[in-house]
Amino acid sequence: MFIAKGKQILDNRVDINPSPAVRGREVLVRYNGLLNKSGADRVFCHYGFDGWHNVSTAEMRREPDGSFAAALPVIGTSEINLCFKDSANNWDNNSGWNWMSDIKY
Numbered sequence: 402m403f404i405a406k407g408k409q410i411l412d413n414r415v416d417i418n419p420s421p422a423v424r425g426r427e428v429l430v431r432y433n434g435l436l437n438k439s440g441a442d443r444v445f446c447h448y449g450f451d452g453w454h455n456v457s458t459a460e461m462r463r464e465p466d467g468s469f470a471a472a473l474p475v476i477g478t479s480e481i482n483l484c485f486k487d488s489a490n491n492w493d494n495n496s497g498w499n500w501m502s503d504i505k506y
Contacts, residue, residue, distance in 0.1 A: 403502045405480070412500070414493075415483070421503035422475045428502070432461060432485050433468040434493050441487035444469040448484075450477025450504075458486075477504050 403410050403417035414434035422428040436444055449456040455476060461469035475481060480501045484494040 403500070405501045405503060407503065414495075415500050417481075417483075417500075417502040421505045422481050424475050424478065424504050424506050426475055427472045428475050428481065429470060429472050430461075430483060431464070431468050431470045433466075434485065436485055436487045436491060436493050437467065437469060439487075439491070441489075441491070443488040445486050445488075446471050446473065446483060447486060448473055449482045450475075451479050451482075453482050461485075475504055479504055 403415065403420035414432065416431040418429045430446055432444055432446065444461045445458050446461055447458045459471045459473060461471040464470050480503055483500040484492060486492045
């Protein structure tokens with residue numbers, strides 16, 4: 402679950418906690434989407450802020466439930482933008498829509 406543009410989004414592939422994210426703190430991103438379901442051995446979160454500025458990539462760790470998770474710093478002012486890739490460079494960008502969460506101060 403996450404909040405994007407003020408609306409609560411229930412998505413069993415991505416969870417963002419807390420959401421809205423808090424500027425200056427970390428946000429925990431959990432991924433259990435297409436790449437995981439396809440047997441990816443490693444997953445990376447590709448993320449940016451406020452319309453894909455200050456882009457970075459973080460390797461996610463496998464959780465006991467099989468999902469992947471990463472704690473990301475929140476440095477934007479309005480939104481965090483997310484998509485995912487695996488070690489074979491296959492991408493999950495939510496059919497071109499990516500994922501996002503609002504940021505609050």
